Amino acid sequence: MTSETVQGIQFDQVRLPPEAQQLRAEVRTFLAEEIAAGTFDPHGTRESDGFDREFSRRVGARGWIGLTWPKKYGGHERTFLERYVLTEEFRVANAPTRGHFVADRQSGPMLMKYAGEEICMDVLPRICRGECCFCIGMSEPDSGSDLFAAKTRAERVDGGWRVNGTKVWTSAAHNADYMIGLFRTSAPTQENRRHGLTQFLVDMKLPGITVNPIPQMTGSLDFNEVVLEDVFIPDSHLLGEVDMAWKQATSELAYERSGPERFLETFYALVELVRLLGDDPDLRGAESIGRLVAQLHTLRRMSVSVNGMLQAGKEPVLEGSIVKDLGTVWQQKLPGRVRDLSAFADPRSANIVSFHEQLENAIMIAPKLTIQGGTTEVLRGIIARGLGLR
Amino acid sequence: MTDTSDISSLIAESATRIFHDRCDPQAINNAKGVCWKEPLWRDIEENGLTLSWVDEERGGAGVGIAAGFDVLYVSGQFAIPAPLGETMLAGWLLSQAGIAIPSGPMSVAPCTRQDRIFIDKKGALSGTARSVPFASETRHLVLLAQGEEGPVTALVETKDCNVKEGTSIAGDPQGKFSLDGVTLLAQSALPPDIGSDVLMLLGAAVRARQIAGGLQAVLDLAVEYAKERIAFGRPIGKFQAVQHNLARLAGEVAAADAASGSAADAIHHAKCFDEAVFLEVAAAKIRAGEAAGEGAAIAHQVFGAIGFTQEHILQRYTRRLWAWRDDFGTESEWAEKLGRRIAAAGADQLWPILAAR
Numbered sequence: 211m212t213s214e215t216v217q218g219i220q221f222d223q224v225r226l227p228p229e230a231q232q233l234r235a236e237v238r239t240f241l242a243e244e245i246a247a248g249t250f251d252p253h254g255t256r257e258s259d260g261f262d263r264e265f266s267r268r269v270g271a272r273g274w275i276g277l278t279w280p281k282k283y284g285g286h287e288r289t290f291l292e293r294y295v296l297t298e299e300f301r302v303a304n305a306p307t308r309g310h311f312v313a314d315r316q317s318g319p320m321l322m323k324y325a326g327e328e329i330c331m332d333v334l335p336r337i338c339r340g341e342c343c344f345c346i347g348m349s350e351p352d353s354g355s356d357l358f359a360a361k362t363r364a365e366r367v368d369g370g371w372r373v374n375g376t377k378v379w380t381s382a383a384h385n386a387d388y389m390i391g392l393f394r395t396s397a398p399t400q401e402n403r404r405h406g407l408t409q410f411l412v413d414m415k416l417p418g419i420t421v422n423p424i425p426q427m428t429g430s431l432d433f434n435e436v437v438l439e440d441v442f443i444p445d446s447h448l449l450g451e452v453d454m455a456w457k458q459a460t461s462e463l464a465y466e467r468s469g470p471e472r473f474l475e476t477f478y479a480l481v482e483l484v485r486l487l488g489d490d491p492d493l494r495g496a497e498s499i500g501r502l503v504a505q506l507h508t509l510r511r512m513s514v515s516v517n518g519m520l521q522a523g524k525e526p527v528l529e530g531s532i533v534k535d536l537g538t539v540w541q542q543k544l545p546g547r548v549r550d551l552s553a554f555a556d557p558r559s560a561n562i563v564s565f566h567e568q569l570e571n572a573i574m575i576a577p578k579l580t581i582q583g584g585t586t587e588v589l590r591g592i593i594a595r596g597l598g599l600r
Numbered sequence: 601m602t603d604t605s606d607i608s609s610l611i612a613e614s615a616t617r618i619f620h621d622r623c624d625p626q627a628i629n630n631a632k633g634v635c636w637k638e639p640l641w642r643d644i645e646e647n648g649l650t651l652s653w654v655d656e657e658r659g660g661a662g663v664g665i666a667a668g669f670d671v672l673y674v675s676g677q678f679a680i681p682a683p684l685g686e687t688m689l690a691g692w693l694l695s696q697a698g699i700a701i702p703s704g705p706m707s708v709a710p711c712t713r714q715d716r717i718f719i720d721k722k723g724a725l726s727g728t729a730r731s732v733p734f735a736s737e738t739r740h741l742v743l744l745a746q747g748e749e750g751p752v753t754a755l756v757e758t759k760d761c762n763v764k765e766g767t768s769i770a771g772d773p774q775g776k777f778s779l780d781g782v783t784l785l786a787q788s789a790l791p792p793d794i795g796s797d798v799l800m801l802l803g804a805a806v807r808a809r810q811i812a813g814g815l816q817a818v819l820d821l822a823v824e825y826a827k828e829r830i831a832f833g834r835p836i837g838k839f840q841a842v843q844h845n846l847a848r849l850a851g852e853v854a855a856a857d858a859a860s861g862s863a864a865d866a867i868h869h870a871k872c873f874d875e876a877v878f879l880e881v882a883a884a885k886i887r888a889g890e891a892a893g894e895g896a897a898i899a900h901q902v903f904g905a906i907g908f909t910q911e912h913i914l915q916r917y918t919r920r921l922w923a924w925r926d927d928f929g930t931e932s933e934w935a936e937k938l939g940r941r942i943a944a945a946g947a948d949q950l951w952p953i954l955a956a957r
Binding site for chain 2: 221234302416432480482484485487488490491493496497499501506508510515528529533587589591593597598599600
C-alpha cells in the first residue's frame with residue numbers, strides 16, 4: 211500500500227531468491243575459469259567489440275541464454291531475477307556478451323510475441339545455443355529519437371516485401387545474423403503520424419545488404435551503416451501487424467530499460483577508485499565513496515524490484531523508465547566524479563597506470579550512455595506521460 | 601516477527617484516516633495557533649500508532665517493524681508535525697530493555713553524531729543531547745546511554761531535564777539539554793546483540809521513510825499544480841522544460857522510496873543489526889537525504905512564488921524534508937561511515953558486498 215499513489219509509482223520490495231544467488235556463484239566460477247583460460251581480460255580497455263562467438267556458445271551450453279524462455283524454444287523457464295543476476299555478473303566481469311546479449315534481452319522475446327511458430331522454432335533455439343547474433347535496425351540518417359520519421363521502405367511484392375533504404379548507428383551489424391528492422395510500409399495518416407511502420411526479421415546474409423563500419427570515437431568498432439538495396443523479405447518474416455509497429459514497440463520497453471546494464475557500464479571506474487584511494491582514505495574520499503555506493507545500491511534495489519515485478523506479471527513501464535533515466539545519468543556522471551576524487555591520489559599507487567587507462571575509457575564511453583536505447587530527453591517525456599502531463 | 605501485508609495496509613489506512621482528519625497540511629496551515637495539536641496526539645495514541653514497535657506483552661500493538669514503517673511513510677505524506685516517529689523509537693528502546701512504556705509523547709537522544717550520554721554504575725547520567733526533536737513537547741525522554749558494560753536504555757522525565765528550546769528548520773520544536781544530575785525513572789541494559797549505534801541507525805531509517813512519504817506528496821502536489829496553472833496560454837505542465845523537471849522529481853521520489861523501503865524491509869527481516877543492515881540504512885539515509893534536497897528544489901521551481909509563501913502548504917513539506925535529512929545523521933556523515941567500511945573491505949569486495957543484497 212505504502213507507495214501507491216495517483217501516479218502509481220511503485221517499487222515492490224523484492225529480494226533476489228536463493229536460486230538466483232546460487233546461480234550467481236555458478237556464473238562467477240564459470241567467468242573465473244574463462245578469465246584464467248585467457249578468453250577475455252576483465253580489466254581490458256574495452257576497445258574490442260565484445261563479440262566472441264565461441265564464448266557465446268559456451269554460455270549457451272551452460273543454459274544461460276534464453277534463461278526465461280519456454281523449453282520448446284530451447285529456453286529454460288527460469289525467472290527474470292535469475293536472468294538479472296546473470297546480466298550483472300557478465301557486465302561486472304567485462305565478459306564479451308555482444309554475440310548473444312541483444313538477442314537474449316529483446317529480439318528473442320520480440321519474436322516470441324510477433325513471429326510465426328515456424329520462425330520461432332527455427333531461430334530461438336539457435337539464439338539459446340549462442341549461435342545467433344541480433345542487431346536492431348531502427349535509426350536512420352534522418353531518424354534517431356524520432357523513430358517515426360523512418361524512411362527505409364518495404365514495398366509489397368509477390369510473396370513478400372522489397373526493402374530499400376539505409377540504417378545507421380547499427381551496433382553489432384557486422385557480426386549479426388539477423389536484424390529486427392523497422393521499415394515504412396505506408397505513409398503516416400493525418401490522425402496518427404506513428405502509423406505506417408512495420409517490423410521485419412531480416413536475415414543479414416540476404417543479397418542486397420551491405421554493412422559499412424563507422425568507427426566510434428573510442429576506436430571501437432561497433433556502429434555500422436546498413437544499406438539495403440532491393441532486399442527481398444518473405445512474408446513469413448513479417449513481425450506482428452503491418453503498419454502497426456508503434457503499438458508493438460512499447461510493451462517490451464520495461465524489459466529493455468531496467469536491466470543492470472543501465473547502471474553498471476562504468477562501474478569498473480568506481481572499483482579502481484576504491485583501490486586507488488586505499489583502505490584508509492581521507493575524509494573527502496571516504497564520504498564520496500559512501501555516497502556513490504549508496505546511489506548504486508539504490509539503483510540496484512530499484513532494478514531488482516522492476517525485474518521482480520515483471521516476474522510477477524506486472525507491467526512496471528513507468529518504473530522501468532525511471533530506473534533507466536536515473537541509472538544512465540548516474541553511470542555517465544560517475545567517471546567525472548572518479549576523476550575529481552583521484553586528483554590528489556598518490557602517483558606511486560600500485561594501480562595508477564591501469565587506473566588512468568580505465569578512467570579514460572570510461573570518460574570516453576560516457577556520452578553514449580544517455581543516448582543508446584532512448585535518450586534522456588525521450589525517457590523524461592515518457593515519464594512525464596506516466597505522470598499524466600502529456 | 602510475524603507480519604502480513606494485510607496488517608500493514610490496514611494500519612496504514614487507519615493512519616491515513618487519522619492524519620487526514622487531524623493534521624491535514626492545509627487545515628493546519630489555516631489554523632490559528634496550535635489547537636490541532638492535542639486532538640492529533642490523542643487520536644494517534646488512542647489508535648495505538650505510538651506503540652507500533654512495542655510488543656503485545658508490554659501493552660503494545662505488536663504489529664511488526666514493517667507495519668510501523670508504513671505508518672511512518674504515511675506520516676511523511678502528511679508532513680506530520682508531531683513526535684510520532686520519536687515516540688515509536690522510544691517505545692522500541694524501552695521494549696527491548698524490558699521497561700514499561702509510559703503514555704504521552706516521547707523523544708529520544710542522542711540523535712546527532714557528536715553527542716554521547718553516559719551512565720555510571722550508580723545510575724548517574726552525564727552528557728549533553730542536542731537537536732532532540734520535539735523535546736519540549738514530550739513528557740518523557742528515552743536515552744541510549746553508554747554504560748560501563750554496554751549500552752543502557754534510560755527513561756527520564758522531560759521536566760527534569762531543563763530543556764533549552766529551539767526550533768528546527770521546519771519550525772518544529774527541537775531541544776538541547778544536559779543530563780548531568782538528572783534523576784532516572786528507570787534503566788536497563790539492552791540485549792547484548794544490540795549496539796550503541798542502534799538509535800542512530802533506526803532513527804535514520806525512520807527519517808528516510810518519512811522523507812519518502814513527504815516527497816511522494818510533494819510530487820502529487822507539483823503535478824496537480826502543473827496541470828492547473830496556466831502561463832503563456834497553456835498549463836505549465838505542457839511545457840517540456842517543466843515536464844522534464846517533474847520527471848526528475850519522480851526519479852528522486854522513486855529513489856527515496858526504493859532505498860528507504862529496502863532499509864525498512866531489511867530491518868524487518870534482520871535477526872540482528874549486522875553489516876547488511878548498516879549498508880541498507882546508511883544508503884537509505886544518504887539517498888533519501890539527497891532526494892529531499894533535489895526534490896524540494898524542483899518542487900519550488902515548479903510552484904514559483906506562491907510556493908515560497910507561508911500560506912501555501914508546499915513549505916510544510918519542503919521544510920520538513922530539510923529537517924528530516926538533518927536528523928540522526930546527515931548524508932555526509934553516513935556517507936563517510938559507509939565509505940570507510942567499503943574502503944576497509946577493499947576494492948575487490950565492493951561488488952560482492954553490493955550483490956549480496
